Amino acid sequence: MSSPSTTPTTGPDPEPGGGRLVLGCTPIGNAGDASPRLVAALASADVVAAEDTRRLHRLCATLGVTITGRVTSYHEHNEQTRTPELVAAVEAGSTVLLVTDAGMPSVSDPGYRLVHACGEAGLPVTALPGPSAVLTALALSGLPSDRFAFEGFAPRKPGERAKLFAELAAERRTLVFFESPHRTAATLQAMAEGFGADRPAAVCRELTKTYEEVVRAPLGELAGWAAEREVRGEVCLVVSGAVAATGGDVDTDALVREVLLRVADGERLKEAAAAVAERSGVAKRELYDLAVRRRAQ
Template sequence: MNKQKSFKGTKETGTLYLVPTPIGNLEDMTFRAVKTLKSVDLIASEDTRNTQKLLNHFDIQVTQKSLHEYNYKERVPQLVEQLLLGESIAQVSDAGMPSISDPGHELVLACIEKKIPVVSLPGPTAGMTALIASGLLPQPFLFYGFLPRKKKEQTSSLADLKQQDCTLIFYESPYRVAATLKNMQEVFGGQRNAVICRELTKIHEEYLRGTIDELIMYLEEAELKGECCLLVSGNDGSESKDSVPEGSLKEQVEQKIQKGLSSKAAIKEVAVENGIKKQEVYRLYHGLEE
């Protein structure tokens, strides 16, 4: 049990502030975020060069230290030590909310363990910004973030998500979004509604709305630039896990075993290819009751 009162009581340590930064448009910086960055003793930045441009724009003259995926193991203890001495620190990522795709989470956990107050400021986040303008159901939703890059691992992750009935939110590189959509087509089918949100809050902001099939066709002739947020509608019930006949699944497993795969490997491959959980294929193949 850990109870934190963020703004009341005697402060024996400094405070860690999680400060969101604009995802493109500098005017999205809040008054509170600027005030906080000006008031702290140190700013822990994912990329100090990138953050310095933001600091210069708002005339913020506070020292920075880098905190990124390559140095967080040694940097987090250093930052915690400074907080324990009474210094306050703001942690920022290159864009949006800290901790989503940078090492801020490790710093948060270390602060909680040492009973150092952690205060999160609200602000820009690409997933929610894209969701409410996407036209897809805004709730419930599932924020997934970045999918695995390798096809086999990605399709396996998508198979685990196939039965979700909520809107799915992913972050994706413009160079990989076409391949990711093809993997979604393989697992989800091509008729789900999907939206690509590109260059959010910037002058070239763009929403591409259509089915998975339609977006794949569009990307065969178009090139995307800028970071993308990819949203996909949930399973509306038309993609029942029983849509593939049990006999067919068993035959698929047997065919793969005949080609030299172990039953375990064959079951996993059939699950991925049909977009269902491997436990379901295992049950059907071995004739087990639910």
């Protein structure tokens, strides 16, 4: 049996001549949140790979940092071709600093592919921790934070979005989503329909910026709030997890909705009921019968 592979990590001061990949956490809004380690890394890295080089230069100008290394772009449209170049730079002994527009690289941003490639090559990878929109929104939401799941952006297509929310309706952990401002109202409405209008939630907008706003209310109210205004800026949606009903039963209505959405997507009713039953712990026969009854109605 082969042993698990491990990726070397390095501290802030690597061995002279040793290459490494550094993931740099950038401010999510307020440039003052940049860490001293990030400032030092921007000034000293041999290569700075940025999701948007123009934003990088604006950030450096604000921080008063002069980049002495080579600057290159690294985004979703070129990461497949640029990854081998950056891996080769690390292999050659360079310190490669990867930064995205905001937050931690690889978390709903480019970076995973490069980290994976360096790991496969046995090259050192480390991170400069810092601001995180996910954790900031979770903390400000006032919802349970002991267990949570980050779901990224919800699907754009209404059918796919409804299917996802039906699958997540029985999830007990707090859920965190990113969303674009012009889709926020539609997503909140779909959440109210999929999770229930009374499910507690929060809209966290423009975090750490001048017009930061956190609105806490049940999903139905938040959907109405968003529909009445033009939502602007970067948005995080935080939704409370499902609560067991009296007697310890899960929300069977949500599970039945998931079964029927699977069926509408082409899955056989028996197989859909079995899949949802296995995940939720509810009896397969019960879900099947409830789904048949719901369809008849």
